[in-house]
Amino acid sequence: ETGVTQTPRHLVMGMTNKKSLKCEQHLGHNAMYWYKQSAKKPLELMFVYSLEERVENNSVPSRFSPECPNSSHLFLHLHTLQPEDSALYLCASSQDLGGGASAKNIQYFGAGTRLSVL
Amino acid sequence: SQQGEEDPQALSIQEGENATMNCSYKTSINNLQWYRQNSGRGLVHLILIRSNEREKHSGRLRVTLDTSKKSSSLLITASRAADTASYFCATARTGANSKLTFGKGITLSVRP
Numbered sequence: 670e671t672g673v674t675q676t677p678r679h680l681v682m683g684m685t686n687k688k689s690l691k692c693e694q695h696l697g698h699n700a701m702y703w704y705k706q707s708a709k710k711p712l713e714l715m716f717v718y719s720l721e722e723r724v725e726n727n728s729v730p731s732r733f734s735p736e737c738p739n740s741s742h743l744f745l746h747l748h749t750l751q752p753e754d755s756a757l758y759l760c761a762s763s764q765d766l767g768g769g770a771s772a773k774n775i776q777y778f779g780a781g782t783r784l785s786v787l
Numbered sequence: 788s789q790q791g792e793e794d795p796q797a798l799s800i801q802e803g804e805n806a807t808m809n810c811s812y813k814t815s816i817n818n819l820q821w822y823r824q825n826s827g828r829g830l831v832h833l834i835l836i837r838s839n840e841r842e843k844h845s846g847r848l849r850v851t852l853d854t855s856k857k858s859s860s861l862l863i864t865a866s867r868a869a870d871t872a873s874y875f876c877a878t879a880r881t882g883a884n885s886k887l888t889f890g891k892g893i894t895l896s897v898r899p
Binding site: 671673675700702710711712714717725757759761766767771772774775776777778779780781783 | 817818820822827828829830831832835875877879886887888889890891892
């Protein structure tokens with residue numbers, strides 16, 4: 670176990686549904702991340718939170734809405750998704766965003782949520 | 788453009804052989820990390836090498852870093868079928884907040 674738990678592991682939703690992905694880390698980390706991983710594509714960084722503040726939003730469509738209520742929890746709220754949004758969604762955490770040659774930016778990943786949009 | 792580019796994209800070897808995977812990057816970095824991903828799972832951190840280091844070992848893993856060529860290699864010695872996975876390099880650019888940028892990954896298949 671990596672100390673990062675994602676639920677649910679699998680999710681099937683229609684384009685009109687609203688659902689949420691949950692990520693919880695038990696590592697005492699200050700930074701959390703959402704990634705999208707599609708087949709045959711590089712890992713796409715979606716959002717970065719540091720100390721519960723969003724520090725990066727990589728041109729992600731508004732149908733994806735992140736929420737970080739505290740440093741241990743991260744949510745990704747989904748609504749009116751498209752079939753091309755089907756992918757593996759990964760959550761990760763790190764001690765902080767790093768800097769210098771420190772190891773504080775080593776990321777610990779959850780097992781992911783496999784999302785299928787019908 | 789992608790910061791880290793792995794090479795080759797796919798590698799198939801026989802159990803017991805060594806596997807060498809390469810990563811090239813474009814900008815100055817603070818550190819470079821290698822991760823492994825089993826199919827459909829999250830990534831797992833393997834090893835970190837700092838910009839002032841040239842080589843690092845961890846068990847059967849050996850990582851080298853050449854900052855003049857902006858490249859790194861990951862060597863897995865005496866491979867096992869259980870090493871079958873995707874391997875990613877990730878670079879942390881210089882700067883106060885050096886978050887990681889991941890490459891596209893290398894698919895390694897180790898035949899029993």
